[in-house]
Amino acid sequence: MIAERRDHRSWRILTAGDSAVVVSFGEIASEVLNEKVRSFWNMLRNCYDGEERQNYVPNEVKILEAVPTYRDVCVYYDPCTTDFEKLIFFLDNLAQETERNIKNNEGQLNYGKSVIVPTVYGGKYGPDLKMVAAYNGLSTEEVVQLHSEKPYLVYMIGFSPGYPYLGGLSQKLWTPRRGNPRKMVPAGAVGIGGQQTGVLTIPSPSGWNYIGMTPLSFFDITKDPPSLVEPGDLVTFVPISEKEAMAMGLEGVKYED
Amino acid sequence: MKIESPLFEVLNGGPLTTVQDLGRFGYQWQGISPCGAMDELAYVGGNLLVGNSPGEAALEITLQGPTLRVLKDCIVSVTGGHVEIFINGESQPSWESFRVDKGNVISVGPVVVGCRAYLCVAGGIAVPSILGSKSTDLRVGFGGFHGRKLLRGDLISTTKTSVDPWSRLEGRRVPFEVLDLYEEFFSQKIVTLKAVKGPEDYHFTSKALTVLGSEIFSVSAQSNRMGYRLEGPKIEHNDRGPDIVTNCIPLGAIQIPGSGQPIVLLKDRQTSGGYAKIGVVASSDIYKLAQLRPGAKVSFQWVDLAAVHNMARDRKNLLSEIKFQKLGPARFFIIYLGQKKYNVTIKPWL
Numbered sequence: 001m002i003a004e005r006r007d008h009r010s011w012r013i014l015t016a017g018d019s020a021v022v023v024s025f026g027e028i029a030s031e032v033l034n035e036k037v038r039s040f041w042n043m044l045r046n047c048y049d050g051e052e053r054q055n056y057v058p059n060e061v062k063i064l065e066a067v068p069t070y071r072d073v074c075v076y077y078d079p080c081t082t083d084f085e086k087l088i089f090f091l092d093n094l095a096q097e098t099e100r101n102i103k104n105n106e107g108q109l110n111y112g113k114s115v116i117v118p119t120v121y122g123g124k125y126g127p128d129l130k131m132v133a134a135y136n137g138l139s140t141e142e143v144v145q146l147h148s149e150k151p152y153l154v155y156m157i158g159f160s161p162g163y164p165y166l167g168g169l170s171q172k173l174w175t176p177r178r179g180n181p182r183k184m185v186p187a188g189a190v191g192i193g194g195q196q197t198g199v200l201t202i203p204s205p206s207g208w209n210y211i212g213m214t215p216l217s218f219f220d221i222t223k224d225p226p227s228l229v230e231p232g233d234l235v236t237f238v239p240i241s242e243k244e245a246m247a248m249g250l251e252g253v254k255y256e257d
Numbered sequence: 258m259k260i261e262s263p264l265f266e267v268l269n270g271g272p273l274t275t276v277q278d279l280g281r282f283g284y285q286w287q288g289i290s291p292c293g294a295m296d297e298l299a300y301v302g303g304n305l306l307v308g309n310s311p312g313e314a315a316l317e318i319t320l321q322g323p324t325l326r327v328l329k330d331c332i333v334s335v336t337g338g339h340v341e342i343f344i345n346g347e348s349q350p351s352w353e354s355f356r357v358d359k360g361n362v363i364s365v366g367p368v369v370v371g372c373r374a375y376l377c378v379a380g381g382i383a384v385p386s387i388l389g390s391k392s393t394d395l396r397v398g399f400g401g402f403h404g405r406k407l408l409r410g411d412l413i414s415t416t417k418t419s420v421d422p423w424s425r426l427e428g429r430r431v432p433f434e435v436l437d438l439y440e441e442f443f444s445q446k447i448v449t450l451k452a453v454k455g456p457e458d459y460h461f462t463s464k465a466l467t468v469l470g471s472e473i474f475s476v477s478a479q480s481n482r483m484g485y486r487l488e489g490p491k492i493e494h495n496d497r498g499p500d501i502v503t504n505c506i507p508l509g510a511i512q513i514p515g516s517g518q519p520i521v522l523l524k525d526r527q528t529s530g531g532y533a534k535i536g537v538v539a540s541s542d543i544y545k546l547a548q549l550r551p552g553a554k555v556s557f558q559w560v561d562l563a564a565v566h567n568m569a570r571d572r573k574n575l576l577s578e579i580k581f582q583k584l585g586p587a588r589f590f591i592i593y594l595g596q597k598k599y600n601v602t603i604k605p606w607l
Contacts, residue, residue: 014456017537018565020507022456029502041286067286067505069529074505076285079540079569084562158503158529161288161397165503201288202397221387221399227287 011095013088018079019064022072023091029070031167034155035109038232040098041068044075061087068231069156070165112232114151117199118240118248119190121147121212125242125253128209132175132192143211144239146170151234152197162201162219162227166235169197181207184256188214190237212237215250263412264378265325268362270408273319276382276401279312281390285505285528292392292400293524295482295547296373299337301576302435303377306334306354308426311576313381314391316407318374320550322365323407327357331415332379332426338371338548339443348602352431353584354379356423370443371548379426380415395482396525428604429581439548447473447554448545450521452511452536453565460497460533461513468492469511469535470559474519478551482525484512485546487555491517494533503531509538509546511557521546539565541572583607 014022023040026033044066047057057063060083064076077087121144122129133140152166159165169192177193185191185206190199193208200206201218214237218228229235240248277300280293294300294317301311316323322340334354335342342349343364349355351374357363368374384391384402393401402411442448458466474489492513499515506512510522512532521538522530523546536559538546549555584604592599 015453015537015562016456016505016507016534017453017509018540018562018569020505020537022504024456065283065285067528069504070502072504074507076282076507079566080573084566156503156529157286157288158505159288159527163288224388225284225287226289226388231286 009092009096010099013091016074020074020076021087021091022074023095024072025095026071029155029167031109031153032107033071034153034167034231036098036102037068037071037073039101039110040095041066041073041231043094043098044073058083058086058090061090063087069158110232111153111234112230114234114236115229117190117214117216117235117237118245119148119212119214119237120242120245120250121239123242125213125245126190126211127255128178128191129211132173132209132211135175136172138172143173146173147192147197147211148237148239151236154229154231154233154235156231157227157229160200160202160204160219161221162229164198164218164229164233164235166197169195171195173197175209177207178209180257181205182255182257184254185210186213186253186255187219188216188250189255190214210255213245213250213253215245215248262414263328264331264415265363265413266328267323267407267409267411267413268326269324270406270411271318271321271323271365274323274407275317275393275395275405276314276384276391277317277393278314278391280392280524281388281394281400284388288528289388290394290396290525290528291508292394292482293390294375294392295524296337296375296544298435298438298544298572298576299373300375300377302352302431302579303334303336303375304381305576305579306336306352306429306431306581307332307377307379308354309377309379309381313377314384314401315378315382316376316413318365318368318376320372321367322374322376324362324364325413327359327361327363328412330356330358332356332423333363334377335365335374336377336431337374338368340368340374341366348600350602352436354427354429354581356427371439372550373547378415379423383414383416394525428584430584430604430606432580432582434575435579442545442548447556448549449556449558450542450545451539451560451565451568452509452542452557453539453562454536454559455534457501457533458535460494460499460501461535462493462495465493465495465513466535466559469519469557471556473554473556476549476551476553476555480549480551482523484520484522484526485549487519487521489518492519492535493517497533499532501531501533503529506530506534507537509540509543510534511536511538523547539568541565541568
């Protein structure tokens with residue numbers, strides 16, 4: 001159900017139950033679209049400086065949190081204290097301002113911080129490296145080279161705490177998920193699943209192909225915010241030796257089939 | 258927050274008893290599930306009964322309650338599904354605040370009607386607040402009581418907050434308006450869940466929307482705090498199919514994967530997912546799912562947004578205007594009906 005259809009504008013606001021709306025910026029996921037998503041989301045975040053609401057946000061608009069994804073921002077609100085019409089009006093104006101800002105930037109893409117992910121590739125740390133290489137007709141060195149030579153954009157965080165959805169994996173490395181998922185894959189495992197690459201942030205069952213491990217922690221509950229990366233950050237994998245990894249705190253690794 | 262000396266020693270934790278509050282908000286963008294009490298109505302009612310603010314941490318009981326040794330006098334309530342409570346072997350009704358003394362053993366039995374219950378204590382349960390909440394995240398393993406369910410030997414403490422005099426707090430009962438809501442719901446053979454269409458209703462045939470809004474589904478055994486899997490007529494996607502580019506999952510979202518069988522996502526759900534969501538259950542009907550067990554029958558009713566907004570406001574008003582009745586001293590009777598003997602306790606309204 002469309003809450004408000006704005007045909008002459010490039011975004012739509014969709015109803016998602018009584019306590020959320022989805023501000024949708026387009027159909028095809030891309031870095032450019034995600035730029036719009038993050039720009040809107042950051043403006044929304046700036047409306048709430050900690051607990052304080054900026055005075056241009058109407059009193060009757062009680063936004064609880066906003067979550068960016070590939071193509072949309074989900075805005076959670078309190079239905080008991082929010083005037084729904086005013087909420088939509090407010091979000092429409094913010095989306096319009098986002099459009100203006102993007103136009104003014106003339107296609108320039110803004111990124112957050114750069115994060116280096118030191119990774120031990122292969123051996124017991126990456127039990128599927130040889131298989132990924134064979135599947136794609138490459139040597140293991142070529143796989144490591146292709147995987148680590150470019151930065152990946154963090155489109156969003158989801159699935160599990162701190163888990164970054166990374167975009168831009170080279171087509172030469174696309175490898176289908178395993179027929180039989182593993183029962184348990186350790187946190188820090190770096191893998192490829194279909195057209196995506198990523199790092200497991202908490203131990204989890206998984207059907208991805210794991211090519212390496214990082215001692216870097218993507219999720220630390222003692223920190224606020226507990227996630228290492230944010231949407232818009234750039235992640236680059238850098239090959240390191242087992243010795244260097246252990247010096248960084250990488251302990252024994254355990255994959256359970 | 259000053260943590261007092263322990264209040265309860267867990268003699269038996271029950272199958273799944275966890276510390277919950279209203280949930281963890283502001284961190285879904287980091288992939289952190291909100292968690293929190295599944296049946297917010299019973300949970301808030303229980304807290305208000307013992308003089309707490311609505312969001313104080315409490316114990317969520319699933320299917321069968323814990324047995325606790327009381328280490329300090331306190332005021333307690335148990336609310337939610339029909340459950341037997343015994344204090345040193347003596348029966349105590351639910352939906353009332355009552356006093357327990359040091360040395361007593363509280364035994365909360367099986368939930369015979371419904372699925373979940375809440376044990377609230379005046380002052381709230383003391384556990385560290387992580388990212389603004391005391392709720393347990395069972396999937397990741399943090400928050401609440403060491404990120405897990407209660408086990409034998411655990412010691413539960415309360416926070417030192419100023420509570421109203423016990424003379425005012427004990428012996429209060431939740432008004433009939435709330436009890437009637439539950440009785441009506443428990444008497445239904447098929448539970449109706451009001452829902453709003455969208456956000457990805459355009460992934461479904463119009464027949465699918467009609468089927469979901471009229472047919473009967475049953476709750477499968479694969480149902481838990483993350484979500485309830487339903488079994489019933491297949492809900493068909495149109496050419497767009499079940500897959501969407503990953504986006505957010507609000508509480509109560511009705512996801513339809515390729516199997517065509519609905520999953521209603523609940524408190525411990527993952528924050529994002531890639532299956533089309535045909536609709537979202539009204540937030541004020543989520544408590545019904547919290548009280549359903551495998552085998553229960555449900556149906557959905559499509560309503561418009563204004564209707565569910567009104568339901569949410571009505572629910573909030575019900576709780577904010579709640580007035581508790583004080584009960585007088587109990588009188589005990591034994592009633593014989595044919596061959597059966599019944600022990601009856603009567604407490605008058607004051």
